Amino acid sequence: MNNRRVIPLVVYLLVLVLVFSWANKAFGRDLNQVPYSKVVELLRQEQVRKFVVEDQTITLYLRAPYEGETTISAALADPESFRSEMHELLQQQSDSGVLESYHFVPDKGFSAYELILPLLVVGLVLLFAWAMLMNRSNNSNPLNNFGKARTVLGVPDGKKVTFADVAGADEEKDELQEVVDFLKNPDKFTEIGARIPHGLLLVGPPGTGKTLLARAVAGEAGVQFLSISGSDFVEMYVGVGASRVRDLFEQAKKIAPAIIFIDEIDAVGRKRGSGLGGGHDEKEQTLNQLLVEMDGFSRTEGVIVLAATNRPDILDPALLRPGRFDRQIHVGRPDVKGREEILKVHARDKKLDASVNLRTVARSTAGFTGADLSNLLNEAAIMAARDNRPVLTMEDLNEAMMKITAGPAKKSHVQTRKDLKETAIHEAGHAVAIYHLPTHDPVRHISIIPRGQSLGSTWYLPKDDSSNLTRNEMYEQIVSLLGGRVAEALFIGDISVGASNDIDRATKLARDMVARYGMCEKLGTVSYLDGGEVFIGRDYQTTKSYSEKVAGTIDDEVKALIDRAYDQCRQILSDNRDKLYRVVDFLLEKESMTGEQFEAVMQGREAEEASATDLFDGFEETPEQQETT
Numbered sequence: 001m002n003n004r005r006v007i008p009l010v011v012y013l014l015v016l017v018l019v020f021s022w023a024n025k026a027f028g029r030d031l032n033q034v035p036y037s038k039v040v041e042l043l044r045q046e047q048v049r050k051f052v053v054e055d056q057t058i059t060l061y062l063r064a065p066y067e068g069e070t071t072i073s074a075a076l077a078d079p080e081s082f083r084s085e086m087h088e089l090l091q092q093q094s095d096s097g098v099l100e101s102y103h104f105v106p107d108k109g110f111s112a113y114e115l116i117l118p119l120l121v122v123g124l125v126l127l128f129a130w131a132m133l134m135n136r137s138n139n140s141n142p143l144n145n146f147g148k149a150r151t152v153l154g155v156p157d158g159k160k161v162t163f164a165d166v167a168g169a170d171e172e173k174d175e176l177q178e179v180v181d182f183l184k185n186p187d188k189f190t191e192i193g194a195r196i197p198h199g200l201l202l203v204g205p206p207g208t209g210k211t212l213l214a215r216a217v218a219g220e221a222g223v224q225f226l227s228i229s230g231s232d233f234v235e236m237y238v239g240v241g242a243s244r245v246r247d248l249f250e251q252a253k254k255i256a257p258a259i260i261f262i263d264e265i266d267a268v269g270r271k272r273g274s275g276l277g278g279g280h281d282e283k284e285q286t287l288n289q290l291l292v293e294m295d296g297f298s299r300t301e302g303v304i305v306l307a308a309t310n311r312p313d314i315l316d317p318a319l320l321r322p323g324r325f326d327r328q329i330h331v332g333r334p335d336v337k338g339r340e341e342i343l344k345v346h347a348r349d350k351k352l353d354a355s356v357n358l359r360t361v362a363r364s365t366a367g368f369t370g371a372d373l374s375n376l377l378n379e380a381a382i383m384a385a386r387d388n389r390p391v392l393t394m395e396d397l398n399e400a401m402m403k404i405t406a407g408p409a410k411k412s413h414v415q416t417r418k419d420l421k422e423t424a425i426h427e428a429g430h431a432v433a434i435y436h437l438p439t440h441d442p443v444r445h446i447s448i449i450p451r452g453q454s455l456g457s458t459w460y461l462p463k464d465d466s467s468n469l470t471r472n473e474m475y476e477q478i479v480s481l482l483g484g485r486v487a488e489a490l491f492i493g494d495i496s497v498g499a500s501n502d503i504d505r506a507t508k509l510a511r512d513m514v515a516r517y518g519m520c521e522k523l524g525t526v527s528y529l530d531g532g533e534v535f536i537g538r539d540y541q542t543t544k545s546y547s548e549k550v551a552g553t554i555d556d557e558v559k560a561l562i563d564r565a566y567d568q569c570r571q572i573l574s575d576n577r578d579k580l581y582r583v584v585d586f587l588l589e590k591e592s593m594t595g596e597q598f599e600a601v602m603q604g605r606e607a608e609e610a611s612a613t614d615l616f617d618g619f620e621e622t623p624e625q626q627e628t629t
């Protein structure tokens with residue numbers, strides 16, 4: 001913890017202690033209160049051994065069997081008159097020897113404790129207020145920054161980053177070029193009424209260069225770069241996060257044109273109301289403030305917000321609405337070519353031996369991110385330096401590679417060749433199925449580079465308006481989702497858990513078709529999900545409003561639908577086995593494939609650059625040997 005956190009914390013704690021001690025004084029004693037008459041009664045019953053009045057507290061020391069001390073807080077507005085009232089009784093008890101002693105402690109006024117603490121508090125509060133007032137403009141005062149955005153202006157190491165420093169991410173750079181143009185020359189855009197997004201979300205696994213890209217945009221455009229991490233907004237004190245957001249945008253407007261970069265935006269941007277009874281808590285206030293600020297500044301102000309996350313799925317949908325982060329840029333793990341370029345960038349400041357072949361290194365580092373590759377070269381350099389060698393050799397790189405991949409902390413997904421082949425078959429299965437489904441959106445990109453949870457992925461171009469799907473479209477989506485599993489079953493002869501997400505989605509679609517959208521003849525045009533949705537956490541549970549018999553029919557129909565889709569998919573894939581294998585070979589060689597390359601292969605043309613390499617010479621089995629069905 002640094003000072004900025006400690007000082008406010010101490011103040012909060014002090015206030016807390018004081019409030020408690022006062023509350024205790026005011027109310028605590030009432031806990032033991034017995035009626036005044038009880039005091040007199042106890043005295044008369046000769047139960048009292050000692051009797052002390054101090055301030056407004058009467059302490060009775062009782063005899064056995066009540067042995068001990070009873071503290072009574074009586075409302076002794078005037079202890080003197082109380083004394084004279086009680087005098088006779090006390091004297092009498094004392095004389096008879098029942099009461100061993102009694103005394104009235106003279107009122108000593110305020111105790112030191114009571115006197116000093118309030119003064120201390122007032123003093124501290126004044127000091128706090130004074131510090132805030134006196135140092136408004138002085139950033140070095142820690143108290144001043146409480147509630148202010150903990151931003152980093154400019155880049156930490158002072159180096160200007162440009163697109164040249166970001167290797168391999170060509171598509172990402174293309175998309176961001178537009179932002180650069182806008183920041184450089186906003187008038188050109190605003191004059192013709194072009195709509196430039198307020199916010200862009202960079203989505204991708206850690207280490208893929210999201211921060212680097214954001215810095216490069218600022219560097220290219222020559223504007224200020226204001227960066228903050230989402231977790232900096234999350235504070236234990238209510239209202240602080242929101243005021244930090246406000247402050248951040250104020251700062252940015254002052255130094256505009258500028259880029260605000262919010263790293264790990266998921267820390268503040270989580271869906272609101274997650275969990276039962278999700279109240280209006282600190283995080284929600286912060287997020288609300290962020291939404292307000294995003295809406296509040298106009299496009300002419302020359303501020304663009306970039307944010308990074310690797311969990312776009314947990315972001316509050318409100319953040320992704322038009323005018324906020326309405327554009328997402330996927331920053332993926334680099335493919336072979338990208339990796340080679342990244343290695344080159346990071347090798348610029350290192351002395352490499354002639355034996356070092358970065359292309360070979362790139363080939364054997366499937367799944368590595370830019371950060372991993374930079375780390376790899378750095379580890380190798382450390383090894384060379386440790387042995388007092390002036391240049392870095394291929395052995396150093398191999399050694400570093402082993403260290404990184406075998407190290408327990410390394411989560412990089414480095415696949416074996418067998419895994420890669422299975423992934424390629426799975427993805428090719430999706431793609432080939434999609435190609436043969438007339439209503440399905442075309443394949444845009446296929447890759448066997450692991451991303452997040454999945455080993456590979458097949459993207460297709462989404463339609464403009466995907467919210468209105470027809471029955472045919474939904475059915476064909478089910479067929480394409482099953483493509484991975486069907487390909488595994490057909491061409492590997494065994495099936496894997498890699499398809500579980502596909503199967504979940506296919507099942508959900510089939511269930512929706514049958515039970516929600518009334519798309520099955522047997523059940524008619526009836527929605528069986530009308531029982532209202534019960535909100536539990538973020539999951540919607542549906543209550544049943546139909547009979548067990550209908551439930552059984554729904555299950556049967558869902559299964560029949562999926563079975564039909566499965567059969568159709570198997571037909572497509574077994575009819576197109578040769579083409580599927582050409583896609584697999586291409587993927588094994590290049591790791592990723594564009595939509596055009598895929599089309600070319602499917603139409604029986606040569607995909608560009610589809611020359612064989614020696615990299616995967618372990619794959620010589622012919623498709624026929626693998627087939628089991």
Ligand code: ADP
Pocket residue numbers: 165166167168169204205206207208209210211212213308342345369370371372374
């Ligand atoms: P993220 O923000 O996505 O977690 P960073 O931008 O912080 O990743 O990247 C960490 C480091 O990895 C960068 O500082 C850079 O050295 C290296 N790096 C990542 N991607 C690239 C790339 N495409 N080109 C060059 N270096 C990269």
Ligand code: MG
Pocket residue numbers: 207210211212263308
């Ligand atoms: Mg980062």
Ligand code: ZN
Pocket residue numbers: 426430484485498499502
């Ligand atoms: Zn799949």
